[in-house]
Amino acid sequence: MLNTFLQFYVDHQWLALPLAMLSAVGVGILWMGWLTLMLTAFGQRLWLWGFAILLLPVPASQCFALRHPTMNPWANRLVTVSYTHLTLPTKRIV
DSSP states (O other): OOHHHHHHHHHHHHHHHEEEEEEEHHHHHHHHHHHHHHHHHHHTHHHHHHHHHSSSSSHHHHHHHOOTTTHHHHHHHOOOOOHHHHHHOOOOOO
16 A cells, blocks of 8 residues: 555656645644634633634534634634635625
């Protein structure tokens, strides 16, 4: 299994390196969203949400973002991507 992966990597570096870089950037942005939502929850004294995001960041941060959409809209966009966010027009304040 490992030999197959390494052989694919050596044969297709032009594809594997950009995918690895994009994956690292994506994980970093997602982690930043989790951290921001956790700090927002602690700052608003929502202790249960803060500790839930700290212990289980994937489900808890998405639930927090959907439950409190106006608390930190910037971080909500980092952790939640759904069909409605991508396709439906939203009201934007300029």
